Amino acid sequence: MSDAPGNRPHDNQTCAFCKIIRGEEIASIVFENSLSLAFLDHRVSQSVPHVHIHLVPRHRNDGLKGFFWPRQRYQDEAHLQQVRDILRGAIASLQSGL
Numbered sequence: 001m002s003d004a005p006g007n008r009p010h011d012n013q014t015c016a017f018c019k020i021i022r023g024e025e026i027a028s029i030v031f032e033n034s035l036s037l038a039f040l041d042h043r044v045s046q047s048v049p050h051v052h053i054h055l056v057p058r059h060r061n062d063g064l065k066g067f068f069w070p071r072q073r074y075q076d077e078a079h080l081q082q083v084r085d086i087l088r089g090a091i092a093s094l095q096s097g098l
């Protein structure tokens with residue numbers, strides 16, 4: 001692999017994603033394997049130099065327009081944990097083939 005900037009692994013002391021990966025910032029992780037890490041968002045729109053995918057639940061009249069969707073905070077920590085646990089359960093079901 002060349003040493004061109006685009007081919008170097010990114011590791012930055014201030015990057016929120018790098019902090020989560022290093023375990024320096026708390027995240028509500030819903031899935032993790034050797035190639036990927038999935039966690040709930042907790043801030044509005046930030047730019048990070050990582051390939052990432054936003055999974056946005058859809059429902060009728062949800063206001064999604066193109067790439068932008070209405071951002072909402074979790075009601076409280078219990079709500080965040082409930083969402084995390086629902087996603088973990090869905091992922092486990094998918095992995096078990098159910």
Ligand SMILES: [Zn+2]
Nearest residue numbers: 012015017018
């Ligand atoms: Zn980073």
